[in-house]
Amino acid sequence: MTDIALSVPTIPEPSPTMRLVRRFLGQKAFVIGAGILAVIVALAILAPLLAPHDPYTQNLALRNVPPFWYQKGSWLHPLGTDQLGRDYLSRVLYGARISLLIGVSVVLISGIIGTTLGLLAGYFGGKVDMAVTFLVTTRLSMPVILVALAVVAMVGGSLWVVILVLGLLKWDRFAVVMRSATQQVRSLDYVAAAEAAGASTTRIIVREVLPNIVPHLIVVATLEAASAILLEAALSFLGLGVQPPLPSWGLMISEAKAYMFFSFWLIAIPGSALALLIFAINLAGDGLRDVISPEGRA
Amino acid sequence: MTALLEAQGLTRSFGVSQGMFKARRTLHAVNGINLDIRKGEVLGIVGESGCGKSTLARMLLGLLPPTAGKIALDGQDIHTLGRKGMARRVQPVFQDPYSSLNPRRTIASIVSLPLEVHGIGTAAERRKKTLDILDKVGLPQRFADRYPRELSGGQRQRVAIARALVMNPEIVVCDEPTSALDVSVQSQILNLLMDLRRELGLTYVFISHNLAVVEHIATRVAVMYLGRVVELAETEALFKAPRHPYTKALLTSVLTPEPGAGIPETGLGLAFPDPLNPPPGCPFHPRCPERMAQCSTITPRFTEHGRDAVACHLHDPELRASTPRNVVTLNANTALKQKENS
Amino acid sequence: ALAGKSDNTIRFAYDQAPESVDPYFNNVRIGVIIGQHVWDTLVYRDPNTNEYKGQLATAWRQIDDRTLEFDLRQGVKFHNGEEFDADDVVYTMNFISKPENKVVTQANVSWVEKAEKLDKYKVRITTKQPFPAAIEYLSGPVVIHPNEYYEKVGPKGQNDKPVGSGPYKVTNYVPGKSITLEKNPDYFKDSPKPQPKIAKIDIRFIPDRQTQMAEAISGGVDFIMHVPKDQAEQLEAVPTLQVVSGETMRIVFMQMNTLENTPAPALRDERVRKAIIHAIDRESMVKSIVGAGSRVLNTICFPSQFGCTDEGATKYAYDPAKSKELLKEAGFANGLELDIVAYRERNQTEALIGYLQAVGIKTNLRFLQYAAMRESIAAGKANLTHQTWGSFSVNDTSAATSNYFGFRSEDITRDPQVRDLLTKGDTSIDPEVRKASYREALKIIADKAYAVPLYSLPVYYVATSDLTFKAYPDEMPRFWEMSWK
């Protein structure tokens, strides 16, 4: 037990930022998740430096080479090659870029749409809220996978089509969470105080409300990013997502699934990479949520 | 004395839904209040939880548009003043020092927000003004760059007061400014408010449910019950000779630290004041120990007694001498009035 | 696998469901397979000898350039008991000849002008033009429907409850899911198709290739086909399975949209087209991913088809350097971006994409169902296609090249000269004239690099090891011939 001085002002309190950092670090789940995520991001960014080969160069003479831990494997292709003789490690590394790009872009698009709608609904209430609620209900009642599949099938799949479609479809959770968060903040007295100080509505929304719902935004963003990445993988798996030769992990699984019974690594490697990424994002997001609301709400 | 801020027939209703399967109902949070706030006075407003005190305060601040009635500042409808115009002259201090400060801003930035909004001075001038006002409310300058979470409740409430005063307003509307604080801190804040008033010539609207505090600080007191003012009187007069039975009950219920005095009997029944289901006639009649036959049918008028006023049949000279014919007329009148209000 | 033998049922999984069971209203392979089992044709071509034999007809003769006369078999009954006679033939031929009946397989029927009944067992069929390949068509896709039944129920009814005269009859059909064929006990004894031995063929549509493989490995199905080379080779290691492969008439090629309003104007430049052909290492593809029984093609037809040849046609070697050179000349030194549509053999598409990428042609793959792909081709929206064509197993060039260069909907080249030559080949009676015309047409197609001929596609069948069967180049598993070991 430590002996400390008595009154509050003289106790060296850590700064709020430091305290937040400590709370984050106290969250084992967050540290692990964020750590893995950081590694994946680093690998993705450094892919051109790290990848031993061009991820697109095919060599039909060296197809389905197993990874190095198999007898027939070689260090030339540490994770082996795929059915067209492309270096698997390089493709997995570049695949991280695609998954992350999809996660970030989809969240950006849907985040902007959803947050705007949520903010407006939560702040203004009444008719605006009704309209937004209707939009959200409508959106929620459209099965995402089906609509995404259908649109991609119609328009034709490509990375940007997938991003756009998912981005335009996945704003619902942002809207819902931002709406309730805004409602909550809006009823707080500091908003009333700012109003009483004569601040304009825009100013209040941007400077008083928005900063206080950012934590929720970040939590939703991480979880939505994970879900977007999974959805892309599912679309690509069904052949209606990103198109070859892009090394999307979902597409790699889809391409490799025919080989799964005899060359399991072909599906296991991108599958595990995908699972690891989702795992890391979810863990980080959960940790974030626990830090923001320590009671651990769902 | 002339009224600085004046409310006439002020009414505010909310549509509330009571669970999914029930229809929305209208709740009259504030129901036809007439009130004048005179320059330099402290108008205390007391009443039970849910009687509409905060709603009234928000309307006086221009934060909530009334459903009916109007508010005038110096004779000018506050409608025409606009948000900024109001802000320069009327400022709030809220009850909860935790939710009234934006947790993501520093103390200095919170206090200087009104200055920024009104584009007053340069950044340096604003800073200086902020530090000055912090000094005035008794906060050392080192707090300026801290965040609200680092402050105690009393300190936060000082910040809220500083923010309210930084634009030199004339009226400060304090909505239960001390009810979230411990008694030892409450007295600090009350002292501060009194000092500032003396120093700056402020006018206060002071809302509280603590009668002892109101008696201490207010010069005039309005007692509210279910959205209406039932009694309005100079503090001394009210505490010495309360007229309305509800005011009496309130006063009886105050537990002063007098050992051995025992717990008083208020004489109020079990009936619960439900703003969604206001009783007909006098809203207080179901709990009133002195209720009469007409109380359950006729809404009492607000009758003046010198500088004070009360809404109770017991104190309505006309009614006391009334014949049945009068009752009928009154009844018709009130019915009409109620219609206007809803 | 034991279950199959013990209950004398072959469980057959196919990856695509036919849009209709009626052979005239689908254009997928499984439709042809079901068609040949449930219905009969006038003529039968022995797959071993390529000799034409009488099936529903007993004899036929060419009356003039445009008229054929058939003597019909007596005593044949349809599955519903309806007796087969000239009325059925006349009805069927007249039905399919009318465009308003919207037969899907127009290429197979558009040559028919009309049919007339001479007597109960004698009919005459007239072609619109002289059509030397008529017998070939009549031995393949042109099946005979029961006229009374068909008239009553129409194509829709024929799909719901199909009735034919073939060795198997449909006993259960759930569109999109499964179809069950049972041995027709009353199948006529003289048919060149032998009496079936296997009692039941249970066909299920399983879209996912590896689900099919999993079923095969775990004994859930007895027979799958179109297994890619790699997987077939791997499945060979499974003791309960046998893998049989064979060359087929299916040719693989890429079309290039050179139409006036092509969405890819670059393809109107012959140099770009040549660059594309030079970019692809067909030999390697054949060796590594296409598999045994495949051969590199230089023209858009299958060598065994009458009139098919690559004599005199330009042959393009794998030469990425030259390809880049050509692209540079054409003004695409910095590369080029094209769409490619494909519908099967996705791994091969991906290899093609890889080769194109290597010379600087970036492609966006749109992998579609066949119908959807055809739609986009016919609408002129395609740039590049990765196509295969099985000629409905018709062993005549008219069934192949003309489909893509004879100004039909899928022709996205539209060279009138080529069309005229092909028409001449399709409609002349003299074999030499036909051959010469086809040779000339094929040469122009190759010289102008209108399409990228790739290779023929072998087919790999994987079956339970106790099944005896033989693979034929026409991609037709003949269940009526099969038996248990």
Place this chain on the structure above:
Amino acid sequence: MIGYILKRLGLALLVALAVSAIAFFLLRLSGDIAMAIAGEGAREEDLAIIRQTYGLDRPLIIQYADWLWQTLKGNFGTSIYFKTEVSKLVLDKLPTTILLGFLALGFALLISIPLGVLAAVYPNTWIDRLALAIAVVGQALPNFFFALILVMIFSISLRWLPVSGSATWLHFVMPTIALGYYVAPAFMRLIRAGMIEVLSADYIRTARAKGLPAGKIVFKHALRNAVVPVVALTAVQLGFLLGGSVVIETIFALDGLGYLAYQSITYKDFPVMQIIVLLLSVVYVLLTLASDIANAWLDPRIRVA
């Protein structure tokens, strides 16, 4: 109550209308169905005839109104690819998918309720960690990948379960697990969080102060309140499962609505697609209505007085 339900049904109708319009225009603007109907060797003239007979040459908005009218009359049109009535097609496939949906939901609840409750009652113990691990893995594993692994294990290696089809109940085991495991984490988290919250509620302290035994506190006082939000989630998840069945049904060749949807999408079978999207959205809205009613029944605060 009745008024409320009618209002909600009205909302459902409105939502369905909006969804149908979105789906209609979205899909219609990106493909040419005349082409799909026309089939082999269609010439421009044929297409023109088809456009005319099917009314495809009219403005889209008129086409939509017409389609809507026909749909309201119960005439869902004919599948372009299968040439069968869409209603028959959908009705044929619906039972399989509904069965699968309920099985998966049941499976999800079966593993998530006990685990969620245990995790909440014993927070930060190995039980909690196990539940968390199951949840995290469930969320991170793409369901198609999980399905393939199931096939590897149970069909190829162990040969216990059939791979595809819907003939016997055994055929439903893997799809149920694959689909159910996908949604179980959401339930588990909700139940755990709900239980933790409820267990820290004042009324639980009251119950403890009354000297009630632990079991009665957890099961009588806590669970009842913690399951209320689960009911709402159930509706959402069931809708989600119906959507998610596309992937699973395709892998296991289960002949349900999801697979039909996938087929109709790949065949550009517009009428079928449209009806499936519409159907799922109506089902979703009705499910949320049902869950609201169930919620009200569970939570006396919103029950009719």
Place this chain on the structure above:
Amino acid sequence: MTDTILEVDGLSVDIATPRGTLHAVRDISFSVRRGETLCLVGESGCGKSMTSLAIMDLLPKAAKRNARRLAFAGQDLSKASKRQINALRGNRMAMIFQEPMTALNPAYTIGNQLIEAYRQHKNASEAEARERAIFLLSKVGIASAAERLGQYPHQLSGGLRQRVMIAMALMCGPELLIADEPTTALDVTIQAQILRLLADLQRELGIAMLLITHDLGIVARIADRVAVMYAGQIVEEGPTASLFQSPKHPYTQGLIDCIPVPGRTVPGGRLGVIPGVVPSLVGDIRGCSFRDRCSRTQPICSQAPPVYETPDGQRWRCILEDAA
């Protein structure tokens, strides 16, 4: 049978927090005699609730209880098994909480919640329990009690709910009633009603009551004896009258001075203040915990203050023998 129903000696409650161990209650001792009302008064956060929860063994998981002796009717609670505690709780010792809005389970009728403990402890039939519930509901002033049994908590007002809570606490006829700020959530008029009810019942049934509050007004009116808590410690304790008439500890004095009392304080005049704020409870506090807010601090205050006691049982913890 001793005269003392509750005996607390050297009770401490430690809460593990991320910033260190929070000593919410620091070595406090007091006792409650049968039929007596002891009030525990102090500012927010001084450890009042923790004390009551420690006695009832209802502390949150993070909190740890330590006591030299914690005895109920002679039975040491710190050594009792869970089962024994459960047999006492709600039976011989009962508790009322601050928030009547949340202290009742919203999912069950009040009847259900009233009778379950009675049936649990008294092995009674449903009908007997109902009868007792109806009896007690009328006792706490609720008319048409039988109908009320079928109502859900949300259908009752705050005042009614608190009455139900009181009835629930009395169901098994407890010997000790712990009430943790039972009226702070209520309006003044209702507060007076409830307190009066409590006082009447306590007298009538002869129950010992430990009443926790921060309102000196309540204390003065209801308590037989008062214990003043500050920063986890009891700084002064004594009979109500003596404590209010001659508070010995500067903190008690300060508290009494800073509330406006009509007649004593001048309206509009200055109120007494206690400068500064309460100390953090994380870590140890050596010496007097009030010393940095005290106007009469001396250097010696940084050592543990002595405890003085007057003959009538007023005890305080300060270097000053008499603050007045």
